[in-house]
Amino acid sequence: MSTSRRTLLAAGVTGSLALAAGCLDFALGNAPLEVAAERAAPTDSALETAGYEERAIEQRSIEERVDVGVERDVEATVWTSTYTKEIEFRGTASEGCAFAAISVPDVSVAGRSFNPIGELSNEDLLSEYGGELEHSGVSIENLTHRESFGLDILGDGRSVDVFEGTTTFEGERIDVDLAVTSFAHEGDRLVLVGSHPAALAAESATVEELMESVEHPV
Numbered sequence: 001m002s003t004s005r006r007t008l009l010a011a012g013v014t015g016s017l018a019l020a021a022g023c024l025d026f027a028l029g030n031a032p033l034e035v036a037a038e039r040a041a042p043t044d045s046a047l048e049t050a051g052y053e054e055r056a057i058e059q060r061s062i063e064e065r066v067d068v069g070v071e072r073d074v075e076a077t078v079w080t081s082t083y084t085k086e087i088e089f090r091g092t093a094s095e096g097c098a099f100a101a102i103s104v105p106d107v108s109v110a111g112r113s114f115n116p117i118g119e120l121s122n123e124d125l126l127s128e129y130g131g132e133l134e135h136s137g138v139s140i141e142n143l144t145h146r147e148s149f150g151l152d153i154l155g156d157g158r159s160v161d162v163f164e165g166t167t168t169f170e171g172e173r174i175d176v177d178l179a180v181t182s183f184a185h186e187g188d189r190l191v192l193v194g195s196h197p198a199a200l201a202a203e204s205a206t207v208e209e210l211m212e213s214v215e216h217p218v
Contacts, residue, residue: 036077037103037188038217046213050206052083052099079103083210087200094170097196097203099210102129103188122161122180125191129180140165140176140195151181153192153211158183160211164198174199179207185216 039057047053063075080102087096120128126143143165150157160181167176175198182191192214194207 033072033107034075034077035105035107037079037105038186039079039081040101040103040185040188040190040192040214040216041081041218042083042099042101042210043213043215046210047083050085050210052085052097052210055082055084055095055098057081074107076105076107078105085196085203085206087197092170096169097194097200097206099194099207100129100192101214102191102193103216104191106184106187106189120182122159122182123163125182126163126178126180126193129191129193140167140178142166143178146177151208151211153181153183153214154185154216156183158211160208162204169197177204179204179211181211188216190214190216 058080060078060080061075062078063073065071065073080100082098082100084095085097086093123143123145143163146162146164148159148161151160158181160179163178163180165176165178166173176195177198178193178195180191180193182189192211194210196203196207
């Protein structure tokens, strides 16, 4: 995903912040409005059972200029937590499964909502965040929707979409399955994404277990 698109998504999502005393400098254009997401992640026990290991925990602070009748700056902090699992392929162990939990602050300014993530379909979210699941610069292509189902995540039913795609693994083209869900929780917008080789069908249950175990805030 390009830096400009990341910026739009990070600063453009909603919440409920009013222009009160603490936002006076923002209202006057003297300082940006600072908003921060809380990190989301699967539990340590679920990761251990699934055989996943932490790859990266990243916190990004991104500034974007928004139009609320006049132009103002919003500075948003976004969390991305990614995990991978090694699989055997022709006698070689390599990262073949991945899971990512992304949290973006929901922001609304002066009663006006900026929420492009809330309007994106799960397929669009995969296009935006699929890079978190890629390894060694190899992209996931040819996405097609296969099915939808519900999971209980963070105390509520969430809709999960499963897509089929292709990627290059150890120099060969293989089919991959990807599951994605997105929803609002505790003032943030969460995106949970998991991928694995289609040939490892049992890994789909593992991705579901990781999604169900997610905690927010961590």
